[in-house]
Amino acid sequence: MSAHVPINNIIPFSLVDGPGARCSVFLQGCNIRCAYCHNPETQSLCVACGACVRACPARALTLEAGAVVWDSELCTGCDTCIGTCTYRSSPRIRHMDAREVFAEVSSYQPFIRGVTTSGGECMLYPEFLLELFGLCRAAGIGALIDSNGTIDFSEHEGLLNVADGVMIDVKAWSDAWFVHLTGTDGATVRKNLAFLAERDKLEEVRVIVTEGWNDPEDAVDGIAATLGRRVGAARLRLMRFRHFGVRGPMASAPSPSDARMDALEARAHELGFGEVVVS
């Protein structure tokens, strides 16, 4: 049985995390730091500094035995805690094991087609995913992994066997841009892309389109080249950068123009992607 993992949130109905109605499970903690992250409070684990406890207007937070305890009944969802935390964390975390998460997910049957695990970076918890997906699969609930692609999937064959597929970000193509945006290089992402396509587990490839923070045109070209003849089977999602929730230098960065999105969409069609979604 897998250990308890930090769960940031479970959203019963998501429109944007894969095909059909899906329940999204957000795990807390990430291994990279994207400048455009729109929920940076999922990036780190809480260090129990207590700042949010003092700031919470509803007294929904307490420090007990060196850990923050969150009372969801008292919480009004005002997000003061998230604004206060300087560690890119959140005190509203539930520690749950795979069976507990499954109990919640399966309570949403028959409405959902599947579950999508996201984050943070859910691939930091592969054993948890393995158990959760096994339970889901047995109950007829589909399971997708939404990943930043920086963890080598070839080392998780067992997990891939119980997952329907992986939705992977290609944040930039050249390493220079990748480092600029995330602080790390994109070698593993490119390797995963080829590997997942080969294994027929590539559910969706996503490129976030920014003005001056990455190279989305190159990324689209690079993805097409890597997928080769499989490009026709791939769904590409082109997402317009929006500043909501973003902190740091990109908090006031502009969104790309319609013209740029249209041109990129046209380019993707020309490259032969099976499906191109712009959002």
Next chain:
Amino acid sequence: MSDNGYLNIITASNLTYKQKVLHLAQAAENSVRPLKTTKEFDRFFEARALDDMQEGNAPYRPRYICPDYQHFSGHGSEFLHLDAPRDLDDLLWGLSMVYNNVPSVTSRPVSVGQLDKIIDPFLDGVSDDEAKRALKHFLNYIDRTVASGYCHANIGPEDTRAGRLLLEVEAELQNAVPNFTLKYDPAVTPDDFMRLALTTAMKCANPAFANHAIHKHTYQGGYQVVSCYNVLPLGGGAYCLDRLLLPGMARLATSVDDFLDNILPSATGELCNYMNERIRFEVEESNFFQSSWLVKDGLISRERFTGMFGVAGMSECVKELLHLGDERAYGTDPEADELAEKIMQKIYDQVNEFDAVYSEVAGGRFTLHAQAGFSDQVGVTPGVRVKVGDEPEVLYDHIRQAASLHRFFNAGVSDIFPVEPTAEKNPDALLDVIKAAFSIDDKYLSFYSSDGDLVRITGFLVKRSEMEKYAKGEAVLADTSHDGEGNWRANDLADRKVRL
């Protein structure tokens, strides 16, 4: 009505000419009182524990009529001197003339028929472009002349070329009239057709979705969904719709037991008797069925009418009975939901034991309808819906709660959900929700985009922009903009929870 009342209608600056004529006709109708009522009925009426939905004192036409327009497309009309239509042009012009001669409680037709089935046979040899051009004129004609959001068209469950073209044209026109219902049956309706319907719904709040697998068994000989989701016999309709106003009834009760044992059976019995009176007058005195051309030309028959027994305001009723404070509410509180079910079971049992006159098509019974409320009725949440603001956090819980009560209503019950605009990109997600909801016997769902101009009020559609005009004192074409404007404010509809 006082002389002043008539003069107020005549001199109003925010009513169109046609609306004035209708209001004056209503005032004239209400100047007589041919229906006898009992003291007990009057007491309930005064206390706003039941009402007649402003149907007028002297019903001289059924409330809702669902003509069998396919009979017209096959045979034409003697009364209108029209031969059976031979091509699409003939058909659409002919239907337009027919619509103009179909009465209802609003004086405008509430049903323009099962349009896909009526139109599809006339599309042979007509290109998509030609057909769409003709359908645009046709639908605009309905929007501008019928001009009532209670007017309804049906399509489905089959995927037809006409159905697809109608959806495509609807998305372009963004009209509020007619409303569209798609009869959905997962065993018959292909997913692909539903995707088109759902992306259309995200653009123009049409169509809404009826659980065909259940409703097809409601009446022999087919059904139509009209107005605010009234499920009625095709080729007939509803003589009347009168309703229990549950909150008013609750205020009369001294306890839950008093409500269940005394007030409820008494009010239910009174309303049933009153409906029989109305129907008798309509059938025996008004001469409607003797004189209507619709009967003579075979588009309706008296035997396919029934009365609808309506229920409204469950949310406020249980709140009153259980003295719920702000902490607990109908929709999420188990005790409140349990009481609601008990109340509905009692109403259901009593109505289904009552002998309804002239209601052969429904087995000699009134049909039950979760009445969706109208105008600026404060404190009466439609039917058995959860009050805006009290909705369960999780949408699925909301649908489960709704479905558990839908089973009591054979003549229409519905819920309305605003949806994030992004759903247009993922119609499968909404389709999953509909499939699941219908699999647990939910009967009717509708959606609209939370940022669109077209919004659903109790079931009918209005344009936000038109409501705003009317609120500023300008005259607007559709009567339903009047009802919508009041209702939108009274029921905080802008605050409906967006969870999709």
